[in-house]
Structure formats: C-alpha cells, structure tokens
Amino acid sequence: MVRSQLPLVALLAACGAGGEPLTEPAPFERAGYPAFSAVWQIATHNAYWVDRGAVGDAFAGGTSERIADQLLADHARSLELDIHRDPDAPGRWRVHHTVPGNGLCAELGECLGLLRAVHYAVPEHEVVTIVIELKELFAPNFDASHTIQDLDRLLGDELGARLWRPAELLAQCDGHLGEESLSACVARVGWPGTGALRGRFLVALLGNWDSFSQGTVDWARYATLGDIRERAAFPMASAWKLDHAALPPPLPSLVSPEELARAAEQSVLLQVEAFDDSVAPAFLARGAVVRMDTTTPAAELEAIARRMQLLQTDVPSEQPDERGPAEPFRVFADGSVPPDRLREPGVRLGLAAPPLPARAFAYRQVADDEVARWQATVSFGADASRRGCLRAASALGGAEAASAMVCGRKVSGKLAPAEGGGAGTPDAERFFASFVTCQGGTCNATELGSSEGATGGVGELLSLRVRPDGAGGGCARAEAARLVDRALEPMWSPVGSEVCFAAPLRYQGLARPTDAATVPAPAWFFGARVELAAGPAPLVASAFEAVAIEPVDAQLPVSSDAALLVDASVPSAP
Helix, strand or coil, X not given: CCCCCCCCCCCHHHHCCCCCCCCCCCCCXXXXXXXXXXXXXXXECCCCECCCCCCCCCCCCCCCCCHHHHHCCCCCCEEEEEEEECCCCCCCEEECCCCCCCECCCEHHHHHHHHHHHHHHCCCCCCEEEEEEECCCCCCCCECCECHHHHHHXXXXXXXHHECCHHHHHCCCCCCCCCCCHHHHHHHHCCCEHHHHCCCEEEEEECCCCCCCCHHHHHHHHHHCCCHHHCCCEEEEEHHHCCHHHCCCCHHHHCCHHHHHHHHHCCCEEEECCCCCCCHHHHHHCCCEEEEECCCHHHHHHHHHCCCCEEEECCCCCCCCCCCCCCCCEECCHHHCCHHXXXXXXXXXXXXXXXXXXXXXXXXXXXXXXXXEEEEEEECCCCCCCXXXXXXXXXXXXXXXXXXXXXXXXCCCCCCHHHCCCCCCCCCCCEEEEEEEEECCEEEEEEEECCCCCCCCCCCEEXXXXXXXXXXXXXXXXXXXXXXXXCCCECCEECCCCEEECCCCCEXXXXXXXXXXXXXXXXXXXXXXXXXXXXXXXXXXXXXXXXXXXXXXXXXXXXXXXXXXXECCECCCC
C-alpha cells in the first residue's frame, strides 16, 4: 500500500536555516565500529505472542517462539511488545494483542525481566531495540493513573543503567547546535558506534492503532509534551500516520498539524509497511533507523538493498547472510568495518547431535573434594526437538554409573499437537526443566513447567551444584530460572530435591541427549560458566577434556568426537 507523503517535514533546523551558522560537533567515538544506523538486523513482530488457545484474540499473530530463543539462538536484536493499561494496577501495563492469555509474559515488567535474563547470559550483547506499541483498543493509552511519566519510570526502574535514553543521544549536540530535536541531532552527528551501545537497551515508542483508539495522538504527546531529554523511550513514527489531513476522525481534532510535525522531528525511528512508501527516503536521508515488515526472504533482501535496518518478521530463524549467533548485526558495506568489530562478545557453546541415538557429553574432571556450580542458558531457536543439559557422573557411559543431570526442553508453539507441538494449547512454547538422577541402573526424574504470567519459576537458565558428601560420595542439586531481577540476580526455583550418591560425581559439564528424530544442529549454551574454589570461570571449548558419545544402547562402547562441540565464543573487546 502506498502511504501518504509527510507534510511539513521540519528539517530546516537541522540545516541551520533561519538562524546563525551551526557549529559542527565532534562525531561519536566509533573506534572502527559501524554506526547503529549502518547495520541491519532481524526484528521480531509481536515477540510476546504465542497461540495458547485464548478465545477472542482477534487478528492476532506473532513470532510464536520463546523470547530467549529469538534473541539467543536466532540472534534477533529487536522485538515488539504491545501494551495496554492495567485497570487493576496504576502505573502498570499489560502485554497482549487483543485479549490476555496468548503470551510469553503478561505485563511489561515481567517481559523486561525476560530481557534481563538474556542480558545475564550475554552481558555485552549488541544493543537490543524494544519496540513498544501503544495498543489500547478503545481508549487513550495514558490516563490519570497511567501517565507518560509512569511509563518512563517503569522503563527506567526495570532496565536501570542499561537503558539508553534520548538524553544520551542529545548530549552529543548540547552546547553546539542549540537544537532540541532528536532528528536534527542525528542528521548532524549520526548515531553512536555499535561498540558504544553494547550491553544496552533502546526503547522505541510506536503508536498507530487508531481504529477505535488514538495511538497516533498518544505517540505525538509522548514526543512533544515536556522535554524530550526526560523521556525513557525514543518516539518511533509510523509513515502512514504523518499526513494530518489523512488521519481518521476524531484524531484531527485531538492533534494539530504542528504537533504532528514536531513529533515527527523527535522521531529518529520509523515504521513502514511498503517498499514504495514515500516517507522512508527522507527519514533515511536524515539518519533515521527504519523498520520494515518483511514476510519473505526476498522482502528481506529488498529491505537491505534499500538500507532499511530493522527487518521485521515472524520467522527469525530464517534470515539472509546467516553468520550464526555471534554476529547478529551485519553492515550494509562489509569492506568498511574490520571483521572483529561485528562479532558480539560473549560465551556461547553448541553441542551438535551424535550420529546415533546417544548423549553428547562435553566434560572435565573435578576433584572429588571440590564444590562446583555449573550454569548456562540453553536455547534452541524454533526447533523444539533439541535439549540441553548440565551433567555430572561418576563414570562415562555405563548404565550402572551414578549421575545427575538438569535438562531443558520446550514444546513447540509453531506445530499443532498432531504434529508433536502445542499450538493452540496452554503448553505452546512452554519450557520444561527436569532433574534426572541415576544410580544402580535405576533412574528417577522430576520435571517442572514454566509459569508464564507469574513471578519466577523455571526457565532457560539452568544450574547444577555438585558437592562432596563427606563420606566419599557426592550430592547434586538442580535449579532453573526464567527471570532475572533488577539487580541482575537469577530468580532461581529448585527442580526437585538434592540427591546424594555413594560415588563421587567427578565427570562434569554440558550434555545433549539425542534420539533418532533429533535435528543435528547444535543446542546452544549461552553464558556457560563454572564456579570452583578458584572462582567463577567462563566455559569455552578449551575448558573441557573431551566430548564423549555415550550411546543409549549400553552394550555399545563410549567414543569421543571433539567436533560436536561448537565454540562461537568471542572475548570482550580491548
């Protein structure tokens, strides 16, 4: 659809017209990193949404994949959340499409706790752009008990110092340009380099739902009421909502053409839905970041060719120029950026499937008298056939060996129950943590499912603590966490009770159980670490002695294959 051309595009201030000559400030220090506007990335649509059978969720759709999987295994770096005023809680917003129930999180604070969990796994992640859409269906998005200031306060409280605010962008122009608009500043000095934004979150506020509400008006008010330096989010314009004469009634009576133009001036991000949109070229020319709906690989390639940065999709596992989870950003011109500047720092290991029904076990031996705590966040992308585990055993392979293993798996939200998934049921994209202990040829298992919409509960972050029992044996305790609190502490939940064994569990590490139906692609472990007496240490491939293949058939011998362990870790930049 061809959208209307933006009237009154107020770019004169950025050009210095009508006033004294402007002093050119020094550009952001980039140290060889590309500017944020010079990279493209995968952006997910309705990232919170999954079909869990809630009735009345009209015209709903979304990524149908756990948020950690979108950002870790599938390495998207932008996601969308739809918010609604919570009538039961002043200053709080619910997250859903049209009715609650089909979500991986129920309210905005909970959703941001999921993002903190990703930050815990990869602290130096490339900046994550959180697009918040004002989605109140039949009323204003702000009222006396849900104000603009309340939303800013919530974002600041939940994201803390990790939130990159408009004031930080404008600080580069203060004292030089005498301007107050974000777009004028970006047009003059550009965006920071991606290295300077690592570990941060950028919130973009979008409002275009006007069928029975006033999203465009509320977006314009967010952008223009008060000092933009006080805002927690960057206004994000919708290209087809910038022609005042084309706004549906009663919007023209609620916002003036001048207010609409000022809001556009404060918008350094833009949403478009058609490649022939007539507004996008002007925004791109002044340095804006543009999000484009891309539903096919061909559409993604066209968006890249037009230098549109945020490629919005429901299928983040399918992306052009795939370079793996260590390179979520790709530049429009590779030759201008050193390759090491595109690789995101972080610990990430993959375990590929063995060539037969077996368990891959990347292990090291730990002294019998030492306490060890293993942690990792497991992520599988869209493939629910994979499992990832932390394991400790008294010996390799044998059915009689003592062992303890905490594992994570999920039920697909993309497949129907008849196809082995859970789409349309309460289990869609639900995560399950299990604690399996074996000794003397007998195994016992405890499994808990995630509780979306609640505080805490089990999730992708797994922990296995192994300690000596003082009598020559060993004990193991399993925990899992779905959320990380504001202080960046995992909200651990026990998975079963501690179990003790007659033998020490000296073989410890990462494991991946497989069967004949398992897809061979790696199960990923992010932020893997072990805490020993010497202190915590990140886990890279060199931390393990070997990768054992422990066959399901106990009659077959244990073998090894180091190639099953994929190390995509990247050290912190100097």
